[in-house]
Amino acid sequence: MVIMKRLILIVIDSLGIGHSPDSVKFNDRKSNTLGNIINNKYYNNYFKYKKNNNLNIPNLISLGLNKILNISNKFYIKNNINNIFLYSNPISTGKDTVSGHLEIVGIPTLFNWYYFKKKKNSIPNFLLNKIIKNTNVNGYLGNCHASGTDIINDFGFEHLKTKKPIIYTSNDSILQISCHEKIFNIKSLYKICIKIKKILYKYNFKISRIIARPFKGNIIGKFKRTNNRKDFIMNFKNITVMQKLIDEKNGKVIAIGKIIDIFSNKSITKKIKTFGINNLFYNTIKYLKKSNDNTIICTNFVDFDSLWGHRRNCIGYGLSLELFDIYIINLIKNMKYNDLLIITSDHGCDTTWFGNDHTRENIPILIYKKNLEFLSNNRRSSFSDISQIISKYFELSNMIYGNNIM
Secondary structure, three states: OOOOOEEEEEEEOOOOOOEOOOHHHHOOOOOOHHHHHHOOHHHHHHOOOOOOOOOOOHHHHHOOHHHHHHHHHOOOOOOOOOOOEEEEOOOOOOOOHHHHHHHHOOOOOOOOOOOOOOOEOOOOHHHHHHHHHHHOOOOOEEEEEOOHHHHHHHHHHHHHHHOOOEEEEOOOOEEEEEEEOOOOOHHHHHHHHHHHHHHHHHOOOOOOEEEEEEEEOOOOOOOEEOOOOEEEEOOOOOOOHHHHHHHHHOOEEEEEEOHHHHOOOOOOOEEEOOOOHHHHHHHHHHHHHHOOOOEEEEEEEOHHHHHHHOOOOHHHHHHHHHHHHHHHHHHHHOOOOOOEEEEEOOOEOOOOOOOOOOEOEOEEEEEEOOOOOOOOOOEEOOOOHHHHHHHHHOOOOOOOOOOOOO
16 A cells, blocks of 8 residues: 655744744834734624634644744643644744745745835835836836735826826835736736846845736725735745655645745646635645645635735634634545645734734744654744755755754
8 A cells, every 4th residue: 555645734824923032123022913813802802792702713722823822922822732833933034925935945035135115215216217117107106115905095096097007015025016907907917027027136126026916996995906916026046845846756736825926836836826715725625635645735825914914903813713723624634644734824914013014923833644743842943944844754855944853
């Protein structure tokens, strides 16, 4: 009997579990995405009708989430567990999605990203002029730090009249281009982003990603972003653990959801574009049932970050965690004897924190396998330990960064 090796890597985007040791540098000391949801009086009061009006995530607790929250940030939840639980602080210089995911797969970003620090007139004029000239647009709107949902309502109507793209950024190392789908079709918007990426490369602006942000609607206050977002990340040279699986074992990497854009379609053999917790879990289970030996299924649950974290919606975040908790047991039930499940995150996005940006936090590392021996809980010094776990499981050559714990 051939025993297959299949690994499911689940990233709950932005589920931080307490400020990291270097959080002071980011003004994120005492941030705690999960802990501050559990301790949030508004969330708890919202569910007074329940017998237990606290966050209800029994399956994640059984995997050890409550215990590592306690260890990571001296935060206490009443529950007993007997499962594997680890947590890690980041070593990458940024607290963005790209940095977090690259560190998870074994290539932390140890250089400094470039940030547009000015809140207004954020992007230098010479760079804007290059963008206008090379993309053949008739100008721009915005050029400031902004929330994506706010800026399309601030400038959406003017955009419809002038056909000028809306350009904005944030405290993260990103540049976002927002256009109405009837003014710029999707392919045209993507081409603009690709050209901007080339300009940034040429002038040595190390921006982690350019994001195409199409929207729809025709009434101020009613403009809404569509699901045709696409991220264009800066090229990375080192080899990810996913690529090692492909090269050394002729393996398969199935990317579900936002993972596709995060890795710029690299180190991926099959792409499943889908949205929402329900659909993400449906496809994860579907391809788990269909997949063969030497396969990684990697799924990013972006809603936690984009819909709830950045919008500082504690109730939405908590409800989504409870929904996630219901589905995760269905995924576990479909795992075979030798399958390995890793549940982790890429950064924090505390819904109780000031502003609307990410927070510098530790992340959970929950490991489940039906025949896995107990591991003592402890802190890991890099997200890249996950890549070494994956490398060891598939018997690949070692990654450069991280330490194996299995």
